[in-house]
Amino acid sequence: MSFRVDDRPGNAGCLPALAGHEEGGLAMNKRKRRDDALYRKNRLPAYERAGGLCESCGAPAVEIHHIVFRSHCGTSGLDNLICLCRRCHELAHGPQARQMRERFKEIRKGD
Template sequence: MNKRKYNDATLYRITRSQAIERDSVRGYPMCVLCKIRAAEQVHHIIYRSQNGTSELTNIACLCSGCHFKAHGLNGGNAKEIRRILLKRVEEATTNYEKNKSNKNSGYGAAYKRNE
């Protein structure tokens, strides 16, 4: 395995775990698209074959039905779904990073003690 593929695979493992944590509700990963079913799969919004990266803002947790639609199958409009996913994942990533920095700064722990 060359160095680029190794680095991308390592980054994907890390960001996949972060995406699952980011898209979880009460500890269960939820589909970012339908927001109803449990997410069973992780999807690159901009496909790797189209130079998409394995960064957190390009990865979404999806249920299998929505994953098919994201690829333009089962009546899905891939371009429209990509636009929706990019917006939702950007918002979710911003909130995830804010919450993560609050936990690391001690704010979250102090806030919970005062509740």
């Protein structure tokens, strides 16, 4: 069985879990459980940091978004979370996702 390391920027060394590949699945499950706990811990601080407002447009925030998607090995660390309104969150997952992600990274750099 062969697979490659994800070589996108910010994903160095991230190996996706492969269906039926015991070690990869166990490692992924452990990483996901750990990250889920980190997400629960950081949701409120992220919301408070944003003052309850979308950090992209200023509307009331209703969702917390991972700047680097967890599926791309992003974590739930506070520096990877951004509060968004529904509209901006939909844009962040749409055709403009790459541009939105770069914009969100710039916002986080200002912290």
